[in-house]
Amino acid sequence: MDKSRSARLRRVLVAAVAAVLGAFILIPGAAAAAGTGAITGYGGKCVDVSGANTANGTKVQLWTCNGTNAQNWTVGTDGTIRALGKCLDVSGGSTADGAKVQLWDCNGTGAQQWVANAARDIVNPQANKCLDATGPSSADGTPLQIWTCSGGANQKWTVPGGGGGTSGFVVSEAQFNQMFPSRNSFYTYAGLTDAMRKYPAFATTGSDTVKRQEAAAFLANVSHETGGLVYINEINTANYPHYCDYSQPYGCPAGQAAYYGRGPIQLSWNFNYKAAGDALGVDLLNNPNLVATNSSISWQTGLWYWMTGTGGAGTTSHNAMVNGQGFGTTIRAINSIECNGGNTAQMQDRVNLYNRFVGILGVPAGGNLTC
Incomplete structure (x- = not known):
């Protein structure tokens, strides 16, 4: 210069x-571009529907990436994240730390809304909390939950579509x-x-x-x-x-x-x-x-x-x-x-x-x- x-x-x-800890600037339109594929996270593992089960309440977990439909997620233009015809959902619409994340019939509620920000977090705006690998652990079967956003590696994700993925x-x-x-x-x-x-x-x-x-x-x-x-x-x-x-x-x-x-x-x-x-x-x-x-x-x-x-x-x-x-x-x-x-x-x-x-x-x- x-x-x-x-x-x-x-x-x-x-x-x-600036976005710090639980107070985030959500990138407008970050969830607007649809894409389909694996969501990868902690330990290089994939977000997975336990047993490829489609029942309401099925656990969503970390698992070794395997390319199956249980790990094939669509980031929708409506802010949803879907697999096996159902939505990624916060149990009971809870906003509490530790609320489990599950598969559920898509219903348009805030429990099923997700926004990616520039820090590679996936945030549930209703709770203003992050998708989180419990523990933190990267072991197969580790359940996913929402938790106060901390910037930890167990809250960093790469999603399909949206140009830069979770970067927005x-x-x-x-x-x-x-x-x-x-x-x-x-x-x-x-x-x-x-x-x-x-x-x-x-x-x-x-x-x-x-x-x-x-x-x-x-x-x-x-x-x-x-x-x-x-x-x-x-x-x-x-x-x-x-x-x-x-x-x-x-x-x-x-x-x-x-x-x-x-x-x-x-x-x-x-x-x-x-x-x-x-x-x-x-x-x-x-x-x-x-x-x-x-x-x-x-x-x-x-x-x-x-x-x-x-x-x-x-x-x-x-x-x-x-x-x-x-x-x-x-x-x-x-x-x-x-x-x-x-x-x-x-x-x-x-x-x-x-x-x-x-x-x-x-x-x-x-x-x-x-x-």
């Missing part, structure tokens, strides 16, 4: 509400890997989907096409900024001492050369680290290297600017995509010096990446691709 882009980042930004992201992990075949292992898919909890409107607003176009636009821009998610830190180390603006009242407590470009948007300058940290609830002014060592925080800085920064565009990149202004407006918001003939080659590289990514996601690019 060069100095020409710094002014747009000085503003005070509103921090998004319209880009699946396989598609992400296809987009970034040479990416640095630091830039993890899990880090991105975890970061999305800070900005739940990202890639979840508008039609399915618009959601995918926004995801492609964001990923195309960060790909350009990082050489395909290869670079974490700014390459030109000679620039490092130049990113300290001593006119700021808080100075540069991490050192004059500590505020060089890092992460998917190459966050730079002390005032930008201060603004991003304030918005995200992380002390980046004193600990700027978190952007290069914590994948989720690094991705959060990218989403922070995408969702709140306006640059020379007069609107955020998020708004540009969901309101039909097109990919070219996101370039103007991120680096307007590439626009109006300022650097046509760099602008075109962003456009080429966007066209490739929308192709992977199976949606049209839309209009207004350049600036």
